[in-house]
Amino acid sequence: MEQKKTKTRILERKNEVISGLKSFGTKLYDQLDQGVFPTINMPSRSTENINYDPVLRQFILGDKSVSRSARNIRHVKPFTQLAWAAMFSNELTTQRKTSTLRDVYYSAQAYEMTFTDQQESNNIITDLETVTGYSREDFNIFPEERSAVFGDLTIEYTVPGYEGRTMNLTSHPDGVLIGPALTSSEFAGTSADKVIAIEKGGLFTRFIEENVHRKHNALLVMTGGQAPRQTRQFIRRLHDELNLPVYILTDGDPWGMHIAMVIIAGSANAAHLRELNTPDAKWSGVWATDIVNYKLPTDPLDEVDIKRLYELQKDPRYKDDPLWQREIKTFLKIKRKAEQEAFSRYGLTYIVDEYLPTKLEETK
Amino acid sequence: MAQATFEEISASDFFYRNRDIAGFTNPSRAIFAAIRELVENSLDAAESLKIPPDVYVRLSFEGEASKDTQIYTLRVEDNGSGIQPKHIPSAFGQVLFGSKYKLKQMRGTFGLGGKMAVLYGQIMTHKPAYITSSTGAAKIYSFKLMIDIQRNRPIILDRKVLINKEQWRGTIVEFSLEGDYLRAMPKIIEYFKQTALVNPYANLTFVDPKGRLYKFTRATTHMPEPPKETLPHPYGVDVELLQRLIQVTPYKTMPEFLKHHFHRVGDITAQKFLDFSGLSPSKNPKKLSHEEVVKLMQMLKRFKEFLPPDASCLSPLGEELLKAGIVKELKPEYVVVHQRKPATYAGHPFIIELGIAYGGEVPKKGSFVIYRFANKIPLLYDEASDVSFKVINAMNWRRYKASPDMPIAIVVHICSTKVPYKTVGKEFIADRPEVKREVANALREAGRQLQHFLSRREHVDKERKRLSIFSKYLPKIAQFSTTLAGKEKLPDIERLLKSVQKYGAEED
């Protein structure tokens, strides 16, 4: 097996994150020490300030910024929460511990900093991302979402207790959970030459059973519906650090189509962050035109599906791309949708042996 | 041919048959009405001498009467003027006999209240009433009376004269009546409380049938200026009154008649009025035909140049006493009082006094608590029909920063020689436009002051809340940033905390 060793990025980035948090703390400290109310500026995340950047091929925040001042009665509480979140994140990163968003919500209570609800605490974490430019995963804060990876990739752990240990991601046939230990690992080598991201767990398992990773020399990623941010970031790393092209397989409906799009072009919610998306990734199917060409068993599009298609038609990520526009139009014309499982009508291996190679070739 | 029978009924008989209109509607209402009529007579009697009243009321259980009613003995004792012995039997035994028909503000007006109580007791129990009274002179007179309902005359069953060694002055009324005290109790207690509010210079004591003592102690011995008697104002006369005056007048010409029997009529005004009305000045008033009397009444009302009545016949509480009463009985956090200048309706002078109480022991009810008074009498029934209720509810309270879910009580007092009651039961004030306007103006004035108070309070509250928010969070920011920056020493935030107090509400 051919092995490629990537450069060490993980530890470098951790150090950047820690010094970023520290400098944020120092800024607040110095202002207080000089007898002024601490104030911070950060880019505004309001919809008017979210623009699609065709060069970067993702959403970015515009020039508008907002200012938060501890002098303002309405700001002082969220300001304090933000300072707490920074301190908490600093603790996590320096002590190399991880935490879920839920943990964050509860941990605040120990400091008499009770958040009204989970949403409020999530928002503060997003503020911290915006202020520092790092993502919550950089602070070792993860949502409780499940996604997995399988294939010939050897990783080298950096988490405490596992430092330097390696593992090959074919070692467990259910796939390996994409969690903090995995995403903080260095890539130590792979023989794969592509990544195939799959929306659903069922098909992911089938692909492993059918040896797709070997037949197609691929790393398989299961997104579990809309891909979690850490998974999107992970796919980006696979693409950037290992130079692997990325193909995405979803259901043939507007929702599946958009799962692919978020992996490719990112989401407006993460406009304040970079490198969560993979602009070069390809949506390989199931397309609306595949439904027609392969005569797949279908269900009719319902009202929300159609409404969603009209929305996507105007979305900047879709607007100037002939492929996406063509697929949206086809969906609207045939008014049908099909799941990936629909290929089973041609036998259980058809999708692996016939459909997949054709589509990989077509979207190369 | 059948003979129609005509029957003349006496005044006592009339009121007996129509006791509803005087407030003796049912056993619980009757017991309340009896107490209230006697207490009001006592307060009048003390006030007429400008003596701070001491009124003692005792209701004691005598026996069961029916399933829901009992027989009680009611005894009311006061330190008032007392009654001339020759008037005692009529004062308590002859309906429409009273000393209060002159024009000045008093509680009693109809010459009816005390007798209705006695009459009601007599009808239900067939027992006599006992009246003991002295004007402070050498003797005390004691009468045992019943009322001859058909003839509207007192029947004197016994009469005693005692030597007044201690120079006691006052009146004691005692009689039996049937009623339902348990049901009447809340209203009776409320009546005493509100009477104490509007008579802050009175001591009121009530001992109920269970032996419970309710004591309302005066907060002051200051009393309002007593009212002066006046003549009727030309705008307020009716044919009935004109005819009575014509009967008793010694004057032989119209100008003399007008001058001596009417308020605000002098030589010149009389002359001008006679010119205006076309009535001959030399006419003897006794010779006026019925048509001429009616015309005289109409012309008096139409003539524009009579000055409005002066208000010396009124005896309002005044702002200070009203405030004292409110503070004493409602124990609010804040009170504002306002007295309007005298106004008139249909020739009758009146004054509106008003108070608004906020917070303290004033309850939060979801609506304003309204206390209504007329000539220092609390009005406890039919609130929703009262003019004040309507005016209060029509006000835009938001403009004054007030809302019904705040602990706010509104006290409205109307003083007049003729309170515009809608019924003989003296329960609520009719909505005469003049009265309505005065109540509204008084509310606005008091409302503005309430608004100042509420804004100030809101401001103080906000400041306090503000400071508490900053004192909660700034130290935390200091702590978190110190840890984060890896420093040893916390930054000094005292200066920042101090400065917070000075900002005011700038970020609203």
Ligand SMILES: Nc1ncnc2c1ncn2[C@@H]1O[C@H](COP(=O)(O)OP(=O)(O)OP(=O)(O)O)[C@@H](O)[C@H]1O
């Ligand atoms: N406690 C008292 N002390 C002195 N005088 C009294 C007392 N009670 C009654 N009187 C006299 O008896 C009269 C009749 O009283 P009553 O209550 O029947 O009528 P009123 O008070 O004149 O009018 P109203 O019907 O409005 O009560 C009074 O006008 C008053 O002169």
Ligand SMILES: [Mg+2]
């Ligand atoms: Mg009376």
